[in-house]
Amino acid sequence: MAKKNRITKTIGKLHLYLGLAVGVIVFIVAITGCLFAFQQDITDFLRRDIIYHGEDDTANKQVLPLRQLEANVQAFTQEPYEVFWVNIPLDKRKSYVFVYLEMDENAWNYFDEFVSYKSVYVNPYSGEVLRFIDEEFTFFHIVKYIHFSLLLKSTWGKWITGVPTLIFIFMLLSGLYLWWPKNRKAIKQRFWFRWKKVKSWKRKNYDLHNILGFYTIPLALVLAITGAFYSFLFIQGLIFTAFAEPGEAYPFYTEHNRSIDLENYDFSMLDKMSDQVAQLYPTASQYSVVFPYEHMEYEHPEHPYEVYVKQLDYSYHISHRVMFDPNTAERIHTVDYADKSLAVKVLDANYDIHVGAIGGFWGKLLAFIISAICASLPLTGFMIWWGRRKKKRSS
Numbered sequence: 001m002a003k004k005n006r007i008t009k010t011i012g013k014l015h016l017y018l019g020l021a022v023g024v025i026v027f028i029v030a031i032t033g034c035l036f037a038f039q040q041d042i043t044d045f046l047r048r049d050i051i052y053h054g055e056d057d058t059a060n061k062q063v064l065p066l067r068q069l070e071a072n073v074q075a076f077t078q079e080p081y082e083v084f085w086v087n088i089p090l091d092k093r094k095s096y097v098f099v100y101l102e103m104d105e106n107a108w109n110y111f112d113e114f115v116s117y118k119s120v121y122v123n124p125y126s127g128e129v130l131r132f133i134d135e136e137f138t139f140f141h142i143v144k145y146i147h148f149s150l151l152l153k154s155t156w157g158k159w160i161t162g163v164p165t166l167i168f169i170f171m172l173l174s175g176l177y178l179w180w181p182k183n184r185k186a187i188k189q190r191f192w193f194r195w196k197k198v199k200s201w202k203r204k205n206y207d208l209h210n211i212l213g214f215y216t217i218p219l220a221l222v223l224a225i226t227g228a229f230y231s232f233l234f235i236q237g238l239i240f241t242a243f244a245e246p247g248e249a250y251p252f253y254t255e256h257n258r259s260i261d262l263e264n265y266d267f268s269m270l271d272k273m274s275d276q277v278a279q280l281y282p283t284a285s286q287y288s289v290v291f292p293y294e295h296m297e298y299e300h301p302e303h304p305y306e307v308y309v310k311q312l313d314y315s316y317h318i319s320h321r322v323m324f325d326p327n328t329a330e331r332i333h334t335v336d337y338a339d340k341s342l343a344v345k346v347l348d349a350n351y352d353i354h355v356g357a358i359g360g361f362w363g364k365l366l367a368f369i370i371s372a373i374c375a376s377l378p379l380t381g382f383m384i385w386w387g388r389r390k391k392k393r394s395s
Contacts, residue, residue: 008178015174016385022164023378025150026171029161030375032147033223037356037368039140040314050130051094053123058092063124066274067267070291072127073098073120081116085290088124088274090282095121095130110151111136148230162231168374169224172217179214202387209380216373223370226354236347244343251344256323256333258305265292265326272329277307277322280334284320285313292326311337315357317349 044051055061070083079100087097098120107113114136121130135141142151149157192211198204228235240250270289277287287309305326311318321335340348352358356367 011174011177015171015178016381018167019171019378019381020385022167023382025161025164026168027375027378028150029147029165029227030371030377032143033227033355034368034371034375035143036140036147037364037371039143040357041361041364043138043140047121047131050121053093053095053121053125053128053130055093055123055125058125061125063092064127065268066270066289069096069122069124069127070098073122073129076129077118077120077132079116079118082293083291084293085288087286087288089286090278090284092124096124097121108153110142110145110149110153110157113153117141158231162228165224165228165231169221169228171377172213172220172224175210175213176217179210202384205380205383205387209377209384212373212380213377216370216377219366219370220374223354223367223374226350229350229354239350240343240347242343243346245341248341248343251335253323253333253335256306258325258327258332260292260305260326262292267292269324269326269329273307273322273324273326273331276324276329276331277309280322281309281311281320284309284311286310287322314360315352317345317352317358319348 066086070086073083077100081100081102083098084101085099087099089096100116100118100120102114102116104113104115117134117136119133119135121133122128123130145151145154148154148161150160151157152160191214198207225235225239229239270291274287274289281287287307289307290305292305306321306323309320309322310316311320318337320337322331323333323335324330325332337345349358354367356363356365359366
């Protein structure tokens, strides 16, 4: 019994001091996660006038070649950088979205790291540019990178949020150990609020921390682990190993790499590849085509030319990859979602699990609520400690 009390006391101290050490960062990460839950829905609503270009009778019209659309975009924006990729919706009532993305490897903060991150909405039939948006300064993109790296350079800023996230996982598990009722009498007070005769704010705050924390633990662990996924390779490896079949290795498809002459590239190949993807996946939401410029880095064998296909409008977890010889537009390999192993599907679904999008509206609402409760735990925990501290001082 004495040994158990010592273990409980040690865990209690670790729970307290680690919580005080990372509480501010956990609060920031959780509250920004809460704000980000419905970002796609809100963004789509605010951009509804440009997501749909308004062209009538698209069935009898022909979209312009990608090279011509890109030239229109470059002429309109006068950007010194090259278009990185274009998102092409299968619903031709929707606009094409051309994306610029240029990063500075020597930067130390978010605003210097993103040299250029801009979206251009284009009518694919007329080539008219509907809107030019600097994504770097949009509310949700800033919220995302506060959540991810506290607006520091992402390559190391992710550690500043990732380490507290790992500690938060320990906090949840140690909190469950400390919460666990010691006897039957304690059980009645641990599962729900009994505030009819309770007037003390300290007691109410204590119950908020413990009871909300208890009911949140399973889903909070899911959010924390899927968040740590982006900071630590070993988390990705553990998740893959947990769901992989015996002896399964992650597929890299390096054998499908093709060399390309970037200076003399025939851009009509992009349209030929696009037509094939549209025929393969006519019910998909959209697919993304990368423009063959220097940023493609074909000298690296881990980057074969491929078109990414997003099956659902609200989620990324169901996706396909179609690989081509970029010089001939010959399809050389297809990675269909149905053919992926369970482990690969789980890795592909990590983002949508993390933000709740995998469950549609209700999944996002659940992620919003759990993130809000997670943000409250450092606050209520601090108030418990502060109240006890004041009590000791007065004594």
